[in-house]
Amino acid sequence: MSQEDVRQRKVRLGDLLIQAGLIDDAQLQLALQEQKRSGSKLGRTVVDLGFVDESKLLKALSEQLKIPFVELRHYKFDAELVQSLPEAVARRFRVIILSRQGDGLLVGMSDPLDLFALDEIERLLHKRVSPAVVREAELLATLDQVYRRTKEIASIAGELEGELQGSDFDLGALGADNNSDAPVVRLLQTLFEDAVQMKASDVHIEPDEGLVRIRQRIDGVLNEQVMKEQRVASALVMRLKIMSGLDISEKRLPQDGRFNIRVKNRNIDVRVSTMPVQFGESVVLRLLDQSGTMFQLSGTGMPSNILERFRLLLQRPHGMVLVTGPTGSGKTTTLYAGLSELNSPEKKIITVEDPVEYRLPRVNQVQVNAKIELTFARVLRAALRQDPDIVLVGEIRDQETAEIGLRAALTGHLVLSTLHTNDAMTSAMRLIDMGVEPFLVATALNAVLAQRLIRKVCPNCGESHEADMRQLPWLEALHGSSLAGRSFMRGRGCHQCHNSGYSGRIGVYELLELDEPLIAALRRGDPQEFAEAARRQVHYRPLAACALDYALQGVTSVDEVLKVCATLADEVPA
Numbered sequence: 001m002s003q004e005d006v007r008q009r010k011v012r013l014g015d016l017l018i019q020a021g022l023i024d025d026a027q028l029q030l031a032l033q034e035q036k037r038s039g040s041k042l043g044r045t046v047v048d049l050g051f052v053d054e055s056k057l058l059k060a061l062s063e064q065l066k067i068p069f070v071e072l073r074h075y076k077f078d079a080e081l082v083q084s085l086p087e088a089v090a091r092r093f094r095v096i097i098l099s100r101q102g103d104g105l106l107v108g109m110s111d112p113l114d115l116f117a118l119d120e121i122e123r124l125l126h127k128r129v130s131p132a133v134v135r136e137a138e139l140l141a142t143l144d145q146v147y148r149r150t151k152e153i154a155s156i157a158g159e160l161e162g163e164l165q166g167s168d169f170d171l172g173a174l175g176a177d178n179n180s181d182a183p184v185v186r187l188l189q190t191l192f193e194d195a196v197q198m199k200a201s202d203v204h205i206e207p208d209e210g211l212v213r214i215r216q217r218i219d220g221v222l223n224e225q226v227m228k229e230q231r232v233a234s235a236l237v238m239r240l241k242i243m244s245g246l247d248i249s250e251k252r253l254p255q256d257g258r259f260n261i262r263v264k265n266r267n268i269d270v271r272v273s274t275m276p277v278q279f280g281e282s283v284v285l286r287l288l289d290q291s292g293t294m295f296q297l298s299g300t301g302m303p304s305n306i307l308e309r310f311r312l313l314l315q316r317p318h319g320m321v322l323v324t325g326p327t328g329s330g331k332t333t334t335l336y337a338g339l340s341e342l343n344s345p346e347k348k349i350i351t352v353e354d355p356v357e358y359r360l361p362r363v364n365q366v367q368v369n370a371k372i373e374l375t376f377a378r379v380l381r382a383a384l385r386q387d388p389d390i391v392l393v394g395e396i397r398d399q400e401t402a403e404i405g406l407r408a409a410l411t412g413h414l415v416l417s418t419l420h421t422n423d424a425m426t427s428a429m430r431l432i433d434m435g436v437e438p439f440l441v442a443t444a445l446n447a448v449l450a451q452r453l454i455r456k457v458c459p460n461c462g463e464s465h466e467a468d469m470r471q472l473p474w475l476e477a478l479h480g481s482s483l484a485g486r487s488f489m490r491g492r493g494c495h496q497c498h499n500s501g502y503s504g505r506i507g508v509y510e511l512l513e514l515d516e517p518l519i520a521a522l523r524r525g526d527p528q529e530f531a532e533a534a535r536r537q538v539h540y541r542p543l544a545a546c547a548l549d550y551a552l553q554g555v556t557s558v559d560e561v562l563k564v565c566a567t568l569a570d571e572v573p574a
Contacts, residue, residue, distance in 0.1 A: 012113075013042045013043055013061075013111075013113055014028045014031070014032070014042060016060070016061065016064050016065075016113075017046065017052065017057070017060065019064065020060040020063075020064060022051075022052045022056060022057065022060055023046060023051050023052060027046070027049075027051045030049065031045045031046045031049060031051065034049060041111055043057060043110075043111060044136070054135060054136075055135075058133050058134075058135065061112060061113075061133050062133050065112060065113075065131075065133075067112060067130070067131055067132055067133060068106075068132040068133070069132070069133050069134075070098060070108055070132045070133070070134050071134075071135075071138070072096075072108065072134050072135065072138040072139060072141075072142050073138060073460050073496070075098065075495075076494070076495070077096075077098075077142075077146055077495045078099070079146060079495075081097050081099070081100070082096060082097050082146045082147075083146070083147065084097065084125065085097050085121065085124070085125065086124070087143070087147040089120070089121065089124060090143055090147070091143060093109070093114060093117035093120065093121070094109060094110040094111060094117075094136060094139055094140075095107050095108065095109045095110075095117060095121060095139075096108045096134070096139060096142060096143060096146070098132060101130055103127070103128065104127050104128030104129060104130060105125065105127050105128070105129050105130070106130050106131075106132055107121065107129055107130070107131055107132065108131075108132050108133075108134035108139060109131045109132070109133065109134065110133075110134060110135070110136035110139050112131035112132070112133050118131060141496075142495070142496075144197055145495055145496055145498070146495060184235045184236065184239050185239070187232070187236065188236065188239060188240070189263075191203060191214065192261060192263045192268070192287075193263055193264060194216075195216055195285075195287060196263045196264050196266060196268065196287070196289075197264070198216055198218050198223075198498075199218060199219075200216035200217055200218050200287060201217050201218075201220075201286065201287060201328075202216070202217040202284055202285060202286050202287065203215070203216055203217075203284070203285040203287065204216075204217075204222070204282070204283070204284050204285075205233060205236055205237070205240075205282065205283040205284075205285075206233075206277070206282045207230060207233035207234075207277065207279040207280035207281070207282065208230075208279055209230075209279055210228065210230055211226055211227060211228050211229075211230055212226075212227050212229065212230055212232055212233040212236075213225070213226055213227075214226075214227065218498075218500075219455050219500070219502055219503075219504065219505050220328060220453060220455065220505060221455075221500070223498070230279070233280050233281075234280060234281075236283070237274065237280070237281045237283055240272055240274075240283055240285070241255070241257070241272075241274065243259045243272075244257030244258055244259045244270070244272040245257050245259075246272070246274065251276060251280075251281055252276055253276070254273070254274060254275045254276070255272075255273075255274045256271070256272065256273050256274075256355075257271075257272045258270060258271045258272060258355070259272070260290075266289055267289070267290045268287055268288065268289055268290065269287075269288040269289075269290050269357075269358075270285050270286070270287060270288075271285070271286040271288065271355065271357075272284075272285055273286075288357055288358060290358065290359065295333065295336040295337040295339070295340040295358075296337055296340065296341075297310070297311065297334075297337045297338060297341060299337070300330070300333065300334055300337055300507050301506035301507045302334075302507060302509055303509065303546065303549075305539070306449075306509050306511045309511055309513065309539065310338075310447075310449060310511060311341070313446055313447050313513070314338050314341065314342055314414070316414060316446060317389075317412065317414065318409055318410070318411070318412045318413055318414055319409050319414065319415070319444060319445070319446035320405060320406060320409040320415040320416075320417065320444050320445050320446060321414070321415070321416050321417075321446050321447050321448075321449070322396075322417055322418065322419050322427055322445070322447070322448045322449070323335055323416070323417075323418050323419075323448075323449045323450075323451065324418065324419045324420070324421045324422075324423070324424065324427045324448060324449070324450045324451075325418075325420075325421075325422075325450055325451045325452055326420060326422070326452075327420070328453070329451055329452050329453055330451055330452075330453045330507050331418045331451065332357055332358075332394075332418070334449070334451060334507070335392060335416055335418065336357075336358055336360065338416060339351070339360060339363065339390070339392060339416070340360065342390055342414075343360065343361070343362055343363060345362070347389045347390055348364075348386070348387060348388045348389050348390070349362070349363045349364065349388065349389065349390045349391075349392070350363075350364045350365075350366065350383040350386055350388045350390075350391050350392070351363060351364070351365045351366065351391075351392040351393075351394070352366050352368065352376055352379045352380055352383060352391070352392065352393050352394055353365060353366070353367055353368070353392075353394035354367065354368040354376070354394050354395065355367050364383075364386070364388075366379050366383065368394075375401075376393060376394070376395070376396075376397060376398075376401040377398070377400040377401045377404055380393060380401060380404045380405065380408070381404060384404075384408055384413070388413060389413065389414065390413065390414045390415075390416070391405075391408060391413055391414070391415050391416070392415075392416045392417065393405050393415065393416070393417040393418075394417070394418065395417065395418050395419070395420070396417050396418070396419050396431070396434075398434065399434045399435040399436060402431050402434050402436045403436055403440065405417055406431075406436065406440050406441065406443075406444040406445070407440070407444070409444040409445075409446075410440075410443060410444045415444075419431075421450070422450075423450045423510065423542070423543060424448040424449065424450040424510050424511065424512035424534070425512065425530065425531050425534050426527075427448040427450070427512075428441055428445055428448060428514075428518075428522055428530065429525075429527045429530060431445070432522070432525055438522055438523055438524070438525045439523055441522055442514070442519045442520075442522035442523045443519075445514055445522075446513070446514060447511060447512060447513040447514060448511075448512045449509060449510070449511050449512075450509065450510045450511075450512075450543060451507050451508065451509045451510075451543075452507070452508050452543060452547070452564050453505045453506070453507055453508075454505060454506060454507075454508055454547055454550065454556050454560040454561075454563070454564060455500075455502035455503075455504070455505050455556065455557075455560055456502060456503060456504045456505060456506055456555055456556055457489045457490060457491045457501065457502060457503075457554065457555065457556060457557055458491040458493075458494065458496060458497035458500070458501055458502055458503040459503065460494050460496045460497065460503075461491045461492040461493060461494035461496070461497065461501065462489045462490070462491050462492075462501075462554070463489070463490065463491075463492055464487040464488070464489055464554075465487060465488060465489075465490055466485070466486070466487055466488070467483065467486070467488055467558055468558075471558055471562070472484075475548065475558070475561075478544055478545060478548050479545075479548060479552075486552065488551055488552070488554070488557065488558050489551075489554040489555075489556075489557060490557045490558075490559070491503075491557070501557075502557075502560075506550065506555060506556070508543055508546040508547045508550065508564060509543070509546055510540070510541060510542050510543045510546060511539070511540075512534055512537070512540055513537075513539070515533075515537065517533035517536070518530060518533050518534060518537075520533075521533050543564055544561065544564055544565045547560065547561040547564045547565075548561050
């Protein structure tokens with residue numbers, strides 16, 4: 001049976017499945033009853049009922065209709081060709097343009113028997129259309145990736161720029177316009193939709209001479225879109241200031257605020273930071289997804305041996321545990337995951353943060369406020385009078401906060417905090433450098449967990465390769481044995497990872513628990529002796545070694561291991 005036969009006479013999926021021997025009449029009748037109840041398509045229904053495996057169903061359709069079965073995971077798309085079909089139509093009919101085919105088009109469909117969809121697409125594109133069958137889940141994921149909002153953002157920005165040039169009305173009035181059809185409102189909505197779709201953690205709006213840059217941080221790396229509509233930046237900043245309750249008349253000083261929005265059925269908390277720059281005000285938006293946020297230590301990627309020891313540390317009744325690393329290394333996520341496991345009706349937990357990022361039930365979260373002298377130290381003193389079992393200090397920034405936290409750890413409280421240091425070894429000494437007495441650090445500090453986030457190789461376009469000859473000696477020195485002939489993974493770049501070669505991130509960790517040799521070195525304030533004692537610990541493995549483990553497993557690339565080591569002076573290859 002050809003596709004022409006299907007077009008000439010309507011072929012029913014149920015008949016095809018029975019003809020292919022995949023279901024019987026009784027199963028078809030049950031599926032039709034369920035379809036009538038649920039409103040789903042018959043193909044989806046027979047798969048959900050467990051009558052047919054999806055792959056077998058799609059292959060049967062392919063053979064019966066004599067049309068190709070395409071795996072979208074490995075398909076190279078022409079973005080311009082794909083986007084010639086409006087996104088709304090693509091999503092409505094579950095269809096994507098795959099390639100040109102003579103003077104027509106080959107399109108991927110989750111239901112190639114949908115003749116109305118084929119006719120509608122031909123009418124819109126004025127081309128003959130031939131179907132291919134694809135997996136529905138792969139199709140929906142691909143639509144999210146290929147239909148970016150960049151063109152829409154540029155179009156609305158141009159419209160807004162035209163309005164700004166066409167009149168001399170006050171920018172403040174524009175920012176305050178609550179009309180959802182106003183260009184500035186639509187531009188912001190589109191910016192947020194694109195950022196959420198791309199899983200961006202931050203959005204940067206940066207005015208420059210004659211243009212404005214919109215940059216998104218995705219998996220720790222910034223991606224840029226440049227718009228020539230310079231005046232758009234002022235309207236965006238004004239609108240964002242109003243939304244976050246900032247002073248719209250103050251353009252000479254940095255300001256911080258926050259607001260909450262709902263994007264794609266997700267509740268997003270937005271932290272806003274403005275800063276005066278040469279050509280206006282730069283704005284950075286930190287996006288925090290509050291929708292069903294579940295923090296779990298098992299989901300951080302922590303190796304099982306470190307995870308087990310870290311959980312034991314969290315169960316201790318008192319003492320301090322530090323999580324260290326640079327900004328953006330996932331420290332807050334690790335601490336919240338630890339708190340989630342400790343959070344029970346029997347325990348009183350108080351956090352002191354700047355700012356409060358995620359809301360946790362049953363946890364008393366306090367935000368510091370320097371304007372009214374509500375500092376970390378002041379809140380921490382007050383928190384200790386609230387009879388807590390566990391205290392989380394968002395960050396130890398000065399001697400006073402460090403001393404209060406350490407003394408609290410000595411007096412029956414479990415204290416969790418973060419410190420901006422490169423590795424676990426230097427963290428204890430950093431506290432002493434702040435002016436804290438060495439005996440206090442040695443007595444109260446239980447352990448230090450250092451971490452980084454590294455990018456994972458895209459599973460869709462990953463390919464194996466051997467290490468560069470310049471990198472191999474260093475990798476072998478780090479591993480402690482020969483790696484000759486060992487292969488590593490790297491991503492070629494594809495539509496699923498937006499040609500970066502990476503998809504998602506995972507944590508690398510080193511855990512240093514204080515034992516007698518380390519405590520003795522701390523009491524003497526001897527950093528060299530402390531480092532040597534740390535290296536002699538049986539369980540201690542440095543960050544670089546943990547990153548290399550992931551590279552050897554094919555999870556990450558050698559380049560990501562090198563990035564981790566670039567911040568660790570004693571691990572960088574010569």
